[in-house]
Each structure stands twice: as C-alpha cells, then as structure tokens.
Amino acid sequence: MAKRIDVSDLDIYYGNFKAVEGVNLSIEPRSITALIGPSGCGKSTFLRSLNRMHEVIPGARVEGKVVIEGQDLYGSDVDPVDVRRQIGMVFQRPNPFPTMSIYDNVAAGLRLNAKKTSKSDMDDLVERSLKGANLWTEVKDRLSRPGSGLSGGQQQRLCIARAIAVQPEVLLMDEPCSALDPISTLAVEDLMMELKEQFTIVIVTHNMQQAARVSETTGFFNLNGVGQPGRLIEYNPTEKIFSNPDEKATEDYISGRFG
Amino acid sequence: MTSTTSAPPAQQPKSRPGDRIFAGIAKGAGVLILVILAGVAVFxxxxxxPALTASPDEISGDGGLASYIGPLVFGTLLxxxxxxxxxxxxxxxxxxFITFYAPRRLAAGLGYxxxxxxxxxxxxxGFWGIFWLAPRLVPFYRWLEENLGFLPFFVGPVSSTGRTMLTIGLVLAVMILPIVSAISREVFSQVPTLHTEAALALGATRWEMIKMAVIPYGKSGVIGGSMLGLGRALGETMAVAIILSGSAAGITWALISSANPQTIAANIALQFPESTGLAVNTLIASGLALFVITLLVNMLARWVVNRRADFSGAN
Known part of the structure; x- marks a missing residue:
C-alpha cells in the first residue's frame, strides 16, 4: 500500500509568482520524511503539490514531475480527485466537519467512494480507523456527538482517523501538531510511528526536535530573500542533517543562527 | 460567637463615560424595538x-369572523x-453558482x-405579473389541466386571464428570490476554507464538497433567509392586490382557476377605502391574524435552526 514518491524539477507557481523552484527528491515508502525550513520557504506549498491540493487556489499551478510508483500525478489524463483519494492529508489546524458526528467524520471519505458499504462493514471500518488513530477508547461512547466537541488533540487524531479510513497510499501532514499542547503532540507523534508501518508519511514541521524524533529523512527548504522562490537546500538522512549537514545554511538554521 | 462582619463591598470595575454612553445607546435601541413591537400588538x-366580540351576522359576508378570515389566511399561506x-x-x-462555479467577474455582475x-x-x-407574465402562463396552465388535471391543484376550468393563485405564487417567488439568494450567498462564502479543503483533500469533487461541507454549514443561514423571504411573501400587498382576481372563493386548492381566495394584506388594501365602523375592525382583526402567522413562522424557523445547534458549526 505504501508507495514511493519521485519528484523531479518541480517548480510551483501562484499566478506569475514562482513560490518553489527546482525540487528534486525521492521519498521512501514506509518511512517518515520531514520537511523543515523558515516560514514562507515553500515547504507547505510543496507538500500541497504532492496531492494536487495546491491547484485549489485560483491561479496556482505546477511545472515538473511528481511520480508515485510510476504514475505521473500531473499527467494530462489524471483526475486530481483520484489523486486526493490515494493521498490523504492532515492540516495544520484540526478541521473535522462541524456539522457531522464523530462517526460521520470518519465515514466521510469512505462514503465518497460511491461503493455501497453495509452498516456493519462501515462500523468496522470506523472502529478500525479510530483505533488506528488511538482515539477509539476516548470516543467510543459518544460516536454520535459532534466532532467539534472534542479537544484540539482529539480533533487532530479524528482528522488522522478520517484520512487513514480510506486506506491512502501516502499521508501528508502539514504541521499537524502546531496547534496542539505537548501531550497531544506526543500522542500524534506516537501515532505517526505506528502509521509508518503501513503508510508513506511526509510531514512539514516547524519543530526541529519533532523532525529529529520522528523522521528518517529530512529536507531543508530555504529562500534567498523575500520575493525569491524557495528551494530544497539539503535532503539527507535525519541523523546526518542534525549532526553533520552538508550545507552551511542547514547547519545555521538547525543551530538557531537564523530563522 | 456571632460575627457581625458584613461581606466586603463588591469591587466595582472602574466605569468610563464612553462605555456607559455606548451601553446606554445600545440598551435604548434594544428596548425601543420591544416597545414598538408591543405597541403594534396592543393596537x-x-x-x-369589536370584531372579535361582534355577533356573527354583523360581520361582512355571513357566518362570522372565522369564516371571513379563514379563507384569507388560507390564501395568504398558500x-x-x-x-x-x-x-x-x-x-x-x-x-x-455565484460562490463556487461562476468566473469571478461574472459572479460579481450576477450578484449585483x-x-x-x-x-x-x-x-x-404587479404590473409585470398582470400584463406580461399572466397571459403567457395561460397556455401552460391549459397544459397542466389536460395532463395533470386529476390533481386537486390543477382542476379546471383554467382562468382565461391567468390571474391565478399559481401566478401570484410565481410573482412572489421572483420577489423573494433576491433576499433568499443574497443571504445564502453570504453564508456560503463564509464557509471556512479549512472545511472545504478538508473535503477536497478526502477526494471530494466540487459537488461532493458542496454537499459535505458547504450546505450543512450554511443550512441554518438558508433557513433564516427563506423565513425572511416568507415574511415578505406573507405580507406582500400591492402585487397581490393587482394580480389576483379575488373572488370570495373560500378555501380551494385549485391553483389555476379563476376562483381564488384573496390574501390578508391584499384584502385589507382593497377593502379598506370603502370600509367604516365594524368593517374596519374586521380588517384589523385579519391583520392581527397575519401578525400571529408571521410570529409563528419565525418561531418555527428558530426551532428548526436550534434543533441541531450542536452541529451548526458555530462552536
């Protein structure tokens, strides 16, 4: 199920503004890849280009190639809707549907895949997804209550449950813990360690300790100045990035000398 | 051992004149609306x-107040x-369409x-309805009678002028369209990006996103907008007075025949100039009925909106 992602010569634009330039990297399956860098360097933009969420913004477009197990995501015959069904996403701020119950939130993605699912199969899937997100014991007695009534950390795990319920091949996480307290953060990080057994995970984070704790590989994005496109400066095993990076800029950033 | 110490004086927060003046104005405005409403109700x-207590044979028509106002209430609601x-x-x-499908430039023009x-x-x-719309609807009404005449709504004979209950319903629909669509547009455009993106990221098509995130979020706003529209339709006077050929038809479901019940507001406008004494009181009593109807409609709308307040997205 987990798949490998190859990105080559990727340029990302908002209208005429080039936000990210010349990204080349390959993301290994069944691992966690962290993207770090200062604000505005294009790491979230890059992440959103991996499941074609980038183009939701009017005028946004992409040049270059993103290939997942041989399939070009930006091929002319590829429907972005299908891409997003294969590649799940968790956002910076928890965003369960406020008008749906906890149960319906988890089932939302499954119901999109028009296949008729029987009530008992659906119950199983919801339970399995909530267990997968370490949320089952906390919510099993109030599945019909609104998801927006949960705490921030629980809501974020609910969003993860919703994303993994459709069995995606890749899970993208855009600063999933930045709105959470340390305990909820730990819960989500533990969860990521379990999920990488099954999924390819790419996470954007501002928290370098988090990148060091959870990821196998780290990419460092930076930009030369305001109005300049962001670039992938260094892409190496996390251990190397945090102990002996190839690039001076990476070392400066990690040691807190800027950014 | 009794203690005589009283509770320490409550700490008064320092009050600033600006705050007091603003609070006073706001409170005054809030009280004013209640006073006006109460004044109208009392009047x-x-x-x-006098109409409520009069004996049935004094009321215009025969059969008393209830049988005078009943068809009007029915016509108004219908x-x-x-x-x-x-x-x-x-x-x-x-x-x-304006919020999610139209190109930006077209959307602005269309909204306008x-x-x-x-x-x-x-x-x-009213003029548009009587001179333009009504004659053009007659062939359509004939078709309805021929093909769907077995339904109580479309029994003949078809009005030859087209000045029917269905015509007035359609004219009122055009009249309330702007308010309902303006409010719907407003609530749809306020759906947080967070929720629309959540739906899209799950692999929803645009329509699925609208079903999943937009409509549930905007539902209470749409209901509120419809109720404002309903309020306008209930109280509309001139257009109805002009278009509807008001014969005292009593309560009938026939929408395309020439025998139609009047509405309360139009009936008041048409009858008032020629009324004196108890007839005026009777008209005002029908106005009271309209007041009660709009009050009930609003309470119903509020109840519908609040029923699932937990899931409204407001929390």
Missing part, C-alpha cells in the same frame, strides 16, 4: 376587539408557500443583478 388587539417552494431551491442554486431585483417596487412586479 392590533385593541382595535380587533401563495407564500408556493413562492417559497419555487424560490428557495432556485435561490440556493444561484448562490452556489440579483440584488437589483430586490430594488424593484412591488407595484412594478
């Missing part, structure tokens, strides 16, 4: 009393409900045109 009730049934889906569709519909005086709608 309606006190002026209706025309307003037709208007609402036609206008709400159309208004929601227009709002969705829809708002402009609200600025047309109701008398103009």
């Amino acid at each position: 309606l009730i006190s002026e209706s009393v 025309s307003a409900v037709i208007a609402l049934l036609v206008a709400t889906p159309l208004a929601v569709a227009i709002a969705l 045109v829809v708002d402009l519909l609200a600025a047309i005086p109701s008398i103009v709608y």
Whole structure:
C-alpha cells in the first residue's frame, strides 16, 4: 500500500509568482520524511503539490514531475480527485466537519467512494480507523456527538482517523501538531510511528526536535530573500542533517543562527 | 460567637463615560424595538376587539369572523408557500453558482443583478405579473389541466386571464428570490476554507464538497433567509392586490382557476377605502391574524435552526 514518491524539477507557481523552484527528491515508502525550513520557504506549498491540493487556489499551478510508483500525478489524463483519494492529508489546524458526528467524520471519505458499504462493514471500518488513530477508547461512547466537541488533540487524531479510513497510499501532514499542547503532540507523534508501518508519511514541521524524533529523512527548504522562490537546500538522512549537514545554511538554521 | 462582619463591598470595575454612553445607546435601541413591537400588538388587539366580540351576522359576508378570515389566511399561506417552494431551491442554486462555479467577474455582475431585483417596487412586479407574465402562463396552465388535471391543484376550468393563485405564487417567488439568494450567498462564502479543503483533500469533487461541507454549514443561514423571504411573501400587498382576481372563493386548492381566495394584506388594501365602523375592525382583526402567522413562522424557523445547534458549526 505504501508507495514511493519521485519528484523531479518541480517548480510551483501562484499566478506569475514562482513560490518553489527546482525540487528534486525521492521519498521512501514506509518511512517518515520531514520537511523543515523558515516560514514562507515553500515547504507547505510543496507538500500541497504532492496531492494536487495546491491547484485549489485560483491561479496556482505546477511545472515538473511528481511520480508515485510510476504514475505521473500531473499527467494530462489524471483526475486530481483520484489523486486526493490515494493521498490523504492532515492540516495544520484540526478541521473535522462541524456539522457531522464523530462517526460521520470518519465515514466521510469512505462514503465518497460511491461503493455501497453495509452498516456493519462501515462500523468496522470506523472502529478500525479510530483505533488506528488511538482515539477509539476516548470516543467510543459518544460516536454520535459532534466532532467539534472534542479537544484540539482529539480533533487532530479524528482528522488522522478520517484520512487513514480510506486506506491512502501516502499521508501528508502539514504541521499537524502546531496547534496542539505537548501531550497531544506526543500522542500524534506516537501515532505517526505506528502509521509508518503501513503508510508513506511526509510531514512539514516547524519543530526541529519533532523532525529529529520522528523522521528518517529530512529536507531543508530555504529562500534567498523575500520575493525569491524557495528551494530544497539539503535532503539527507535525519541523523546526518542534525549532526553533520552538508550545507552551511542547514547547519545555521538547525543551530538557531537564523530563522 | 456571632460575627457581625458584613461581606466586603463588591469591587466595582472602574466605569468610563464612553462605555456607559455606548451601553446606554445600545440598551435604548434594544428596548425601543420591544416597545414598538408591543405597541403594534396592543393596537392590533385593541382595535380587533369589536370584531372579535361582534355577533356573527354583523360581520361582512355571513357566518362570522372565522369564516371571513379563514379563507384569507388560507390564501395568504398558500401563495407564500408556493413562492417559497419555487424560490428557495432556485435561490440556493444561484448562490452556489455565484460562490463556487461562476468566473469571478461574472459572479460579481450576477450578484449585483440579483440584488437589483430586490430594488424593484412591488407595484412594478404587479404590473409585470398582470400584463406580461399572466397571459403567457395561460397556455401552460391549459397544459397542466389536460395532463395533470386529476390533481386537486390543477382542476379546471383554467382562468382565461391567468390571474391565478399559481401566478401570484410565481410573482412572489421572483420577489423573494433576491433576499433568499443574497443571504445564502453570504453564508456560503463564509464557509471556512479549512472545511472545504478538508473535503477536497478526502477526494471530494466540487459537488461532493458542496454537499459535505458547504450546505450543512450554511443550512441554518438558508433557513433564516427563506423565513425572511416568507415574511415578505406573507405580507406582500400591492402585487397581490393587482394580480389576483379575488373572488370570495373560500378555501380551494385549485391553483389555476379563476376562483381564488384573496390574501390578508391584499384584502385589507382593497377593502379598506370603502370600509367604516365594524368593517374596519374586521380588517384589523385579519391583520392581527397575519401578525400571529408571521410570529409563528419565525418561531418555527428558530426551532428548526436550534434543533441541531450542536452541529451548526458555530462552536
């Protein structure tokens, strides 16, 4: 199920503004890849280009190639809707549907895949997804209550449950813990360690300790100045990035000398 | 051992003149609306009393107040409900198109045109309805009678002028379209990006995103907008007075025949100039009925909106 992602010569634009330039990297399956860098360097933009969420913004477009197990995501015959069904996403701020119950939130993605699912199969899937997100014991007695009534950390795990319920091949996480307290953060990080057994995970984070704790590989994005496109400066095993990076800029950033 | 110490004086927060003045103005405005509403209610009730207490044979028509007002209430509700049934889906569709489908430049223009519909005086709608719309609807009504005449709504004989209950329902629908669609558009455009993106990231198509995130979020706003529209349709006077050929038909479901019940507001406008004494009180009593209807409609709408307040997205 987990798949490998190859990105080559990727340029990302908002209208005429080039936000990210010349990204080349390959993301290994069944691992966690962290993207770090200062604000505005294009790491979230890059992440959103991996499941074609980038183009939701009017005028946004992409040049270059993103290939997942041989399939070009930006091929002319590829429907972005299908891409997003294969590649799940968790956002910076928890965003369960406020008008749906906890149960319906988890089932939302499954119901999109028009296949008729029987009530008992659906119950199983919801339970399995909530267990997968370490949320089952906390919510099993109030599945019909609104998801927006949960705490921030629980809501974020609910969003993860919703994303993994459709069995995606890749899970993208855009600063999933930045709105959470340390305990909820730990819960989500533990969860990521379990999920990488099954999924390819790419996470954007501002928290370098988090990148060091959870990821196998780290990419460092930076930009030369305001109005300049962001670039992938260094892409190496996390251990190397945090102990002996190839690039001076990476070392400066990690040691807190800027950014 | 009794203690005589009183509770320490409550700490008064320092009050600033600006705050006090603003609070006073706001409170005054809030009280004023209650006073006006109460004043209207008191006037309606006190002026209706003579009609309410009069013996049945003194009321115009025969059979007393209930049989005078009953058909009017029925006509009012029927025309307003037709208007609402036609206008709400159309208004929601227009709002969705403007918010999510139309190119930006077209969307702005279209929104402007829809708002402009609200600025047309109701008398103009009345003329438009009677001279333009009604004659053009007659062939359609004939078709309805031929093909769907077995339904109580479409029994003949078809009105030859087209000045029927269905015509007035359609004119009212056009009249309330702007308010319903403007409010729907407003709530749809306020759906947080967070929620629309959540739906898209799950692999929803645009329509699925609208079903999943937009409509549930905007539902209470749309209901609120429809109720405002319903209020306008219930109270509309001039257009109805001009178009509807008001014969005292009593309560009938026939929508395309020439025998139609009048509505309360139009009946008051038509009868008032020639009324004196108890007849005026009777008209005011029918006005009281309209007041009560709009009050009930609003309470119903509020109840519908609050029923699932937990899931409204407001928390």
